[in-house]
């Protein structure tokens with residue numbers, strides 16, 4: 274039997290829910306001094322010394338786990354009875370992900386960071402955002 278833990282490489286990022294994105298961006302950027310990597314109408318992402326930290330209005334707190342192949346990990350975990358709340362899906366920000374819940378209802382996301390322009394699998398958000406998505410424009 275394949276050990277699924279080998280699919281999970283590390284925490285890619287953590288997202289927390291906020292009530293006011295503008296206010297929270299200002300708090301984390303100006304007061305806590307985090308480096309902002311990107312901001313969109315419904316998401317903002319910061320870098321905390323190599324760990325990505327996202328803010329999303331009305332989201333639950335989510336821990337996002339990096340895998341190379343979301344579909345493979347999804348299938349394997351489902352076969353083991355893991356409950357998923359979304360199927361693997363390409364997101365407009367260049368990520369393929371699927372959401373699962375643990376026995377207590379905590380949300381985890383498995384995701385791969387694949388450049389949707391050149392197809393390269395990236396190992397971090399800064400790599401995807403800065404070395405791919407911005408350079409391809």
Ligand SMILES: [Zn+2]
Pocket residue numbers: 388389390391392393404405406409
């Ligand atoms: Zn690329």
